[in-house]
Amino acid sequence: MLWVLLAAAIPIIVHLLNRRRHRTVKWAAMQFLLKASRESRGKKRLRHLLILTCRALALAALAFAAAQPVVGGFFGLGAGKPDLIVVVLDRSASMESSPANFGHSRREIALMRLKGALKDFSGSRVVMIDSASGQAQEVPSPQVLDELTSTAATDTRADFAKLLGQAADYLLHASGKAEIWVVTDLQAANWHPEDALWETTRAALTTLPQPPRIRILSVAGKDSANQAIRTLSARRAGDTLVLGLEVVRTDEATQPLTLPLSIQLDGATLTDSIAISGQRLQLEKTVPLPPERENGFGWISLPGDGNPRDNVSYFAYGPARPVKSLVVATTGEAATYLGLASAPDGFAGQSAAVSSADQLPELSDLSTLFWAAPLPQGETARDVQQFLERGGQVVFFAPPGDDSSSFLDLSWNPTETSPPEQYWILSQWERGDGLLRDSLDGSPVPADRLRAILRRTPTGDASVLARWDDGETFLARKIVGAGTLWMVATLPDYQWSNLGDADVLLPLCQRAVVAGSKRFETGRLTEVGTSLLSPSASRIDDYPHRDTAEPRFLAGVYRSEDGPLAVNRPTEEDLVGALDPAGLDLLLDGTDHSLFEDNRTSASDALGRPIWQALLVAMLLLLLSEALLCLPKRTPATLATPRPLTRA
Amino acid sequence: MSPPRYEFLDADMLSRLGSLPVESRTAMVGNVAGRHASPHRGSSVEFAEYRKYVPGDDIRRLDWKAYARSDRYYIKEFEADTNLRAYFVVDGSGSMLFAGKGEAKVAYARRIAASLSYLLVNQGDAAGVSICTEKLHLEVPPSRRPAHLQRIFDTLADLEPGGETGLVGALHQIAEKINQRAFVVILSDLFTDPAALSEALQHLRYRKHDISVFHLMDPQELHFDFERPHRFVDLEDGTALVAEPSLIAEEYQAALSEFMLSVRAKCHDATADYQLVSTDTPLEPLLREFLIHRIPKGK
Numbered sequence: 001m002l003w004v005l006l007a008a009a010i011p012i013i014v015h016l017l018n019r020r021r022h023r024t025v026k027w028a029a030m031q032f033l034l035k036a037s038r039e040s041r042g043k044k045r046l047r048h049l050l051i052l053t054c055r056a057l058a059l060a061a062l063a064f065a066a067a068q069p070v071v072g073g074f075f076g077l078g079a080g081k082p083d084l085i086v087v088v089l090d091r092s093a094s095m096e097s098s099p100a101n102f103g104h105s106r107r108e109i110a111l112m113r114l115k116g117a118l119k120d121f122s123g124s125r126v127v128m129i130d131s132a133s134g135q136a137q138e139v140p141s142p143q144v145l146d147e148l149t150s151t152a153a154t155d156t157r158a159d160f161a162k163l164l165g166q167a168a169d170y171l172l173h174a175s176g177k178a179e180i181w182v183v184t185d186l187q188a189a190n191w192h193p194e195d196a197l198w199e200t201t202r203a204a205l206t207t208l209p210q211p212p213r214i215r216i217l218s219v220a221g222k223d224s225a226n227q228a229i230r231t232l233s234a235r236r237a238g239d240t241l242v243l244g245l246e247v248v249r250t251d252e253a254t255q256p257l258t259l260p261l262s263i264q265l266d267g268a269t270l271t272d273s274i275a276i277s278g279q280r281l282q283l284e285k286t287v288p289l290p291p292e293r294e295n296g297f298g299w300i301s302l303p304g305d306g307n308p309r310d311n312v313s314y315f316a317y318g319p320a321r322p323v324k325s326l327v328v329a330t331t332g333e334a335a336t337y338l339g340l341a342s343a344p345d346g347f348a349g350q351s352a353a354v355s356s357a358d359q360l361p362e363l364s365d366l367s368t369l370f371w372a373a374p375l376p377q378g379e380t381a382r383d384v385q386q387f388l389e390r391g392g393q394v395v396f397f398a399p400p401g402d403d404s405s406s407f408l409d410l411s412w413n414p415t416e417t418s419p420p421e422q423y424w425i426l427s428q429w430e431r432g433d434g435l436l437r438d439s440l441d442g443s444p445v446p447a448d449r450l451r452a453i454l455r456r457t458p459t460g461d462a463s464v465l466a467r468w469d470d471g472e473t474f475l476a477r478k479i480v481g482a483g484t485l486w487m488v489a490t491l492p493d494y495q496w497s498n499l500g501d502a503d504v505l506l507p508l509c510q511r512a513v514v515a516g517s518k519r520f521e522t523g524r525l526t527e528v529g530t531s532l533l534s535p536s537a538s539r540i541d542d543y544p545h546r547d548t549a550e551p552r553f554l555a556g557v558y559r560s561e562d563g564p565l566a567v568n569r570p571t572e573e574d575l576v577g578a579l580d581p582a583g584l585d586l587l588l589d590g591t592d593h594s595l596f597e598d599n600r601t602s603a604s605d606a607l608g609r610p611i612w613q614a615l616l617v618a619m620l621l622l623l624l625s626e627a628l629l630c631l632p633k634r635t636p637a638t639l640a641t642p643r644p645l646t647r648a
Numbered sequence: 649m650s651p652p653r654y655e656f657l658d659a660d661m662l663s664r665l666g667s668l669p670v671e672s673r674t675a676m677v678g679n680v681a682g683r684h685a686s687p688h689r690g691s692s693v694e695f696a697e698y699r700k701y702v703p704g705d706d707i708r709r710l711d712w713k714a715y716a717r718s719d720r721y722y723i724k725e726f727e728a729d730t731n732l733r734a735y736f737v738v739d740g741s742g743s744m745l746f747a748g749k750g751e752a753k754v755a756y757a758r759r760i761a762a763s764l765s766y767l768l769v770n771q772g773d774a775a776g777v778s779i780c781t782e783k784l785h786l787e788v789p790p791s792r793r794p795a796h797l798q799r800i801f802d803t804l805a806d807l808e809p810g811g812e813t814g815l816v817g818a819l820h821q822i823a824e825k826i827n828q829r830a831f832v833v834i835l836s837d838l839f840t841d842p843a844a845l846s847e848a849l850q851h852l853r854y855r856k857h858d859i860s861v862f863h864l865m866d867p868q869e870l871h872f873d874f875e876r877p878h879r880f881v882d883l884e885d886g887t888a889l890v891a892e893p894s895l896i897a898e899e900y901q902a903a904l905s906e907f908m909l910s911v912r913a914k915c916h917d918a919t920a921d922y923q924l925v926s927t928d929t930p931l932e933p934l935l936r937e938f939l940i941h942r943i944p945k946g947k
Contacts, residue, residue: 022890027880028743028753028837029869030887032907036899037891048895 007063011055047629054626058619065615081121083176086167086212087114087128087139089151090184091553092158093573097185097250097307099221105307106219107153110183111146113217113598118142129166131158131190132553136170154553155309155528155569158190161197161587164214168204171212178212186218186579189572191587193579198587206590214593216584221598224306226250227259228574231300231566232282233518234315234525236289238349241265241317243285245300247276248574250307254279264543265298266290279576283440294319297557297564299543310574312543314557314566316524323517324365325352325509329372330400337492337500338370338397341509350513363387367516370509372397372491375407389481391519393512395435396487398456398496408480410460410487418453423497426450426474426504429466434477435486435508436466445507450474450490452497458487482519486512524563527570528555540564654801656758661932662766668939670768672732672831672858698722732773732831733790735822736761738804739836740781741813742883746837748868750927756864757835758804759931764833765800767939769793777803780818782811790830812884813840819848823855831858834920838863839884842910849918859920860938863911867928872900 027033095107102109118126119142126139132154145151160182167180184190192198205211226249233244247259256277263270265287274283290296297316304311325342329335335354343352355361357373360380369387371394376384385408388394396407402414418424429436429447438444447466457472466475468489478485488508492500499505541557551558555568579587581595701710701721711724738761744754765775769792776790777800788796788803815836822832832852838845838861852859868874874893881888893900908924915922921942925934 022877022879024879024881025874026746026883028746028839028866028883029904030880030882030884030889031839032900032903033880033889033891033896034887035903036896037889039899039903040896045895048892 005060008056008060010059011052015052051626051629054622054629058622058626061615061619061622065612065619082124082179082213084125084127084171084174084178085118085121086136086170086178086180087126088160088163088167088180088182088184089128089130090158090160090182090190091130091132091151091154091156091549092185092187092190093155093309093569094187094190094307095185095219096153096309097226098224099219100224100306102221102224105153106185107151108146109598110217110219111151113219114181114183115142115145118145127170129163129170131160131163132156132549134163134166136166149548149550152549153309153547154549155555155567155573156553157529157570157572158184158187159195160184160191161195161201165197165201165204167212168201168208171208171210172204177210180212180214182214182216184216184218186216186220186584187573187575188577188579188583189575191579191584193583193587202588202590205588211592214588214591216593216595218595218597223250226306226310227257227276227302228307228310229261229300229302229313230310230571230574231313231315231525231568234317234566235514235517236317236320236349237286238320239289239291240286241289241315243287243300243315245283245285245313247274247281247283247302248576249276249279250310250574250576259302261285261300261302263287263298263300266293266296289317295563297541297566299541299557301543309555309569312555313568314541314543314555316557316564316566318524318563320349321517321520323350323367323513325350325368325370325513325516326361326363326366327352327354327370327372328357328360329354329370329397330374331372331491331493333493333495333500334372334397334491337505338372338509341492341502341505342368342370342513344506344510363392364390366392367520368392368509368513369394370397370512371395372399374399374401374403375405375411377405377407381407385480388483388485391482391516393483393516394485395509395512396458396485397491398454398489400491406460408460408478408485410458410462410476410478410485412456412487413459415454415456418455423451423453424455424468424470424472426452426466427469429475434465434475435511436475436504437511439507446503449501449503450497450499452490452499454496455490457489462487484515525566525568528553528567529570534560537565654762654805656755656762656804657766657801658759658763658931661935662763664932665763665767665935665939666770668767668936669771669943670732670734670764670773670939671942671944698724732768733826733828734764734768734773734775734831734833735778735790735826736765736775736800737778737780737815737818737822737832737834737836738807739813739815739834739838740779740786740807740809741815741836741839742810743813743837743839744809744864745883746866746869747927748866750866750868750929753837753864753866753927754807754809756925756927756931757862758807760835760862760935761833762801762804763931763935765797769797775800778818778822779803779807780814781809782814785814785818785821815840816844816848819845820851823848823851823857826855826857829856829858831860834859834861835864836862837865837869838911842907842914845911846914846917849914849920853918853920859915859918861915861920861922863908863922863924865924865926867926870904870926872897872904 091107096105098105126142127136128139128150129136130150133150137150139145164180171178228248228250230246230248231243232246235242235244249257256275258273258275261272261274263272263285270287272285274281295316295318297314299312299314301312327335327338327342329338339352339354343350353361357376357380360383363369363383366387369384369392375396384394398412404411426447431438431444436445436447458476462476462478464473464476468474472489474489476487490497490499492505494500535552537558537560539551539556540559543556547554558565558567584595698711698714699722701723705723709723711722714722738757744757745752761777765777768775772792774790774792777788779786786803788799813836815838819834849859872893877890877892879888879890912922923938
């Protein structure tokens with residue numbers, strides 16, 4: 001742009017210099033000159049200005065044409081040719097969704113647009129940083145862009161704070177004028193607006209010797225109908241496998257939908273259907289396991305829709321591991337009820353042991369610890385804390401007595417007795433979260449049947465999930481490391497309450513046991529991009545796919561040292577929600593950036609078109625206009641033509 | 649070696665033009681016999697008219713043959729020939745110094761005045777010069793003597809133009825001063841008020857003078873063909889103006905044309921012989937055509 005301004009200024013500078021470099025001439029016919037000068041206003045001056053303008057614009061057009069500019073929504077009014085283009089390509093799983101009425105994924109559309117645009121920037125060097133590998137790679141030719149392994153579809157996530165930081169690092173060692181072209185679907189989960197790394201990224205971009213222009217191409221458009229399925233857990237229960245599933249509708253449709261479900265387990269295929277009425281559905285599916293099978297794997301899939309990559313979720317299971325719980329109680333009745341609730345008869349693989357606080361066994365293979373005794377102290381407290389941090393679940397019940405000891409800044413208030421002929425009733429509880437949440441089919445836990453005549457309410461920094469009718473706390477939760485600490489304000493003892501009835505105690509204890517046992521399952525389920533999978537692991541599932549990307553960027557079942565490992569796309573790829581332009585402006589504050597939301601429906605549409613030919617034509621027209629304006633006016637024959645001996 | 653004092657004289661040219669007479673377009677009143685027609689009847693060989701005899705007429709001029717045919721006395725009258733007195737009025741204002749692409753207007757005026765003076769004296773007529781500026785009116789009265797030519801040439805050689813023009817005043821003075829009919833040749837760029845100039849010319853016409861106007865213009869004044877901006881300084885009063893010639897050329901030409909048309913019309917009204925002369929025009933063809941054109945038809 002600077003060159004254009006300089007070119008446009010040349011005729012003006014020449015004009016001004018000419019005005020300054022006037023010659024002095026002694027003149028006789030001054031009376032005509034003065035009269036002419038008085039009359040030379042208005043049209044004449046306008047004509048002169050027009051001539052000057054034509055010259056300036058013609059030179060500006062020439063300089064602009066020399067820069068081979070491209071115009072279009074992505075490029076704005078005109079973009080000059082940079083020396084280097086760094087393309088940051090979003091290869092996350094969400095980029096495989098297709099806009100409505102469009103036969104290509106957003107990634108494919110973006111690549112087609114990029115190919116067309118880069119064709120017009122033939123002199124520029126192109127380097128691509130893809131979101132999966134984060135590595136800068138030279139692009140030999142835009143024509144092979146969609147054939148590169150590094151542009152193929154993946155099941156990864158994207159982290160743009162990190163990617164733009166890597167682009168800035170690359171540009172730090174590059175010379176010349178550079179631009180960063182970001183190709184994305186603006187999924188908010190990929191941009192992490194709350195990430196503290198943005199501060200560093202912004203600083204890196206703005207402090208470059210030649211801060212680059214950032215052009216963001218968002219392949220927008222209305223989403224096609226799409227449903228995503230995810231395996232939340234794969235838990236072995238005796239001869240069956242309990243699959244915790246979640247189905248999310250990522251489009252904006254709200255009408256009830258019935259979807260066929262296909263489950264492939266160790267080569268056998270099962271079919272089922274699910275009905276979804278809202279945007280999200282969590283369910284459990286129990287499938288029989290082949291007899292005497294130590295480990296295995298499979299996948300669960302939905303029919304094809306707007307995003308083929310979120311229609312499948314993989315799972316794997318290992319050998320049956322007993323689910324052990326430990327009950328620490330000072331009263332026999334409480335210990336009995338807690339033992340029954342944590343390992344009821346008929347629940348294969350569940351067992352419960354009773355111990356005293358003084359003689360705790362090894363906790364490492366326990367899933368859940370039920371503690372109906374004074375809060376642990378000393379070495380015991382350290383063991384329990386360690387158990388929690390490793391993912392264990394500990395449920396503390398109000399202990400008899402009046403000890404005021406604390407554990408992790410939590411303690412019990414003194415024992416309270418309800419007024420005569422009265423009891424406390426559980427009246428409020430969190431139905432979407434916690435141990436008293438509603439079941440997967442939506443039926444509530446009958447927690448309002450709970451009555452108590454004795455209680456000890458917890459105190460300390462913990463979130464309250466259930467309250468008595470007088471507002472005091474019944475159930476509190478504190479997250480400790482990977483595990484959870486729960487505090488229940490009464491005992492399953494009929495001298496205290498009717499908690500011993502199975503209505504409340506059984507779901508409460510079983511949920512704690514299931515949550516505690518998940519730490520033994522997570523080894524079989526992981527996400528793409530985590531370090532659990534070794535680079536040499538081979539894919540062993542037989543889900544039909546045509547992926548060409550590197551295996552480490554793809555979901556599937558892989559062989560690991562401990563058996564099959566199910567690798568799925570990251571959770572945030574199923575999150576709906578896009579970053580709005582204002583949010584983007586905040587993230588890239590201080591940089592020279594522009595956003596183009598591509599809503600066009602034709603895949604062949606280009607991002608911009610070169611206009612240098614048009615500029616040359618404009619220059620010629622301007623020069624022609626200038627020449628026409630410069631033509632002397634036809635003056636009528638006058639006496640000014642000397643005619644010696646003209647006689648009156 | 650210093651340049652010759654009368655460098656404005658071209659002897660070869662004068663010898664070539666010597667065969668052409670300087671004629672007057674009107675009758676002249678001279679004090680000696682000459683080659684020019686006089687308003688008075690005289691003793692030339694050219695028959696003028698008959699008129700009735702009245703007592704007192706010279707009986708030698710009676711036409712006896714006419715008396716024999718008509719029995720009436722007729723006096724036979726002949727044209728009287730007399731000499732011509734020419735006044736060269738040279739504009740001495742500063743504007744005459746301008747020399748663009750041709751020679752200075754004053755130099756051109758010198759050459760015309762000197763050449764015609766020479767030719768006139770050489771054919772027995774009288775020539776004088778009048779230099780006019782705003783403040784000065786220098787006059788060399790007309791004389792037939794060849795020695796008088798030197799005074800004319802000296803006056804022309806010493807002419808140093810400056811200041812504003814005094815042409816109109818000088819013409820009025822000349823009109824008042826010259827009692828007899830004369831040939832008044834005006835050599836000027838006429839950069840004065842056309843209306844005032846017209847009055848002066850009419851004054852001369854009223855006195856029955858034969859007027860010739862050489863309107864001297866430099867080619868650059870006529871064409872105004874400057875390219876880059878110039879600072880124009882008035883030769884007469886020093887007024888300065890910075891202008892872009894390409895911007896004002898058209899208006900300049902229009903103003904100049906208007907002036908030229910006006911001046912020519914004024915000359916026409918005063919029956920003056922008007923010639924627009926570009927100073928890059930060769931002098932000899934100019935004078936030759938001027939002289940030939942003045943020769944009366946049939947002579």
